[in-house]
Every structure is written in C-alpha cells, then in structure tokens.
Amino acid sequence: MIKRYEGTGRMSRVVEHKDTLYLCGQTCGDAEKNIKEQTAVVLEKIENLLDEYGSDKHHILSTTIYLKDIGMFDEMNEVWDAWVDEGHEPARACVESKLARDYILVELSVVAAKK
Numbered sequence: 001m002i003k004r005y006e007g008t009g010r011m012s013r014v015v016e017h018k019d020t021l022y023l024c025g026q027t028c029g030d031a032e033k034n035i036k037e038q039t040a041v042v043l044e045k046i047e048n049l050l051d052e053y054g055s056d057k058h059h060i061l062s063t064t065i066y067l068k069d070i071g072m073f074d075e076m077n078e079v080w081d082a083w084v085d086e087g088h089e090p091a092r093a094c095v096e097s098k099l100a101r102d103y104i105l106v107e108l109s110v111v112a113a114k115k
Contacts, residue, residue, distance in 0.1 A: 005053065014053050016114075021053055023110040025066070031103030035072040038105045039079040046110055057083070059113045060090040066107040070096035076106055 006013035015022040026045045028038035050056050067076060073094065084090075090110075099107055 014049060016053065019114045020061070021050065021055055021110075021112045021114060023049055023112070025107040025109045027099070027101075027104045027107045033105075035067075035075045035105045036079050039076050040083075042106060042108050043079065043083050046108060050110075050112055054114045055112045056115065058085065058088040059115060060088075060110055061113055062091040062111045063093075064109045065092065065094040066097040066099060066109075067094065068097070068099050068105045070094075072105060 001017075003016040004012040004014075005016070011024055013024050023046060026042045026049075028041040028045075030038070030041065033041065047057055050059070065076070065080075067073060076094075097107075099105075
C-alpha cells in the first residue's frame with residue numbers, strides 16, 4: 001500500500017511504501033542565508049519530517065544533494081559532515097543543478113527506512 005502525505009495537487013511532501021519513506025526535495029526559503037545556513041535549515045526540515053512520519057536521520061538510506069554551484073561543495077559538506085553520525089552515513093549523490101528559484105542554493109531529496 002502506498003500512502004501520500006501533505007499533497008499539494010502537484011506533489012506530496014512524503015510518500016510511504018511498505019517501510020520506506022520518500023521525501024520530496026527540501027529547500028530553504030530564505031534568500032538571505034548562505035550555503036551553510038541553508039544546508040542547516042534543510043537538514044532540520046528533513047529531521048522534522050522523518051520524526052513526524054516514523055523515522056530519523058539514522059534510518060536514511062540515500063540522499064541526493066543538488067547544489068546551485070558545485071563550488072559550494074566543501075562548505076555544504078562542513079554542515080553535512082557535522083550532522084551525519086558516524087556509522088549512519090547514507091548512500092549519497094551530489095550534483096550541480098539549476099534549481100527552481102534563484103536564491104535556492106541547495107536541495108536535498110531523502111529516502112529513509114521507517115523505525
């Protein structure tokens with residue numbers, strides 16, 4: 001059975017299939033924040049969604065990271081590396097991409113197992 005949560009008519013913020021959660025791309029809506037700040041906001045949003053739907057960051061299976069500018073890779077990773085707990089690193093891909101809004105510097109899409 002597939003369950004869809006927080007649908008907008010265009011997409012769902014979270015989709016659940018069996019014991020797996022699929023989160024839509026998470027971004028920071030604050031144009032004033034730099035890459036480190038936006039990354040921290042996005043990671044907090046991910047933690048909150050996972051918690052709300054029965055998971056946590058230790059159960060993330062994979063993450064795709066989209067960066068507006070791959071030159072921000074090291075700064076984004078400083079925040080990411082401090083957030084990910086040793087022994088719970090998910091599979092990960094990181095690519096440079098044109099994002100939906102000019103001020104969005106980073107977007108993360110997550111797949112996680114439920115607890």
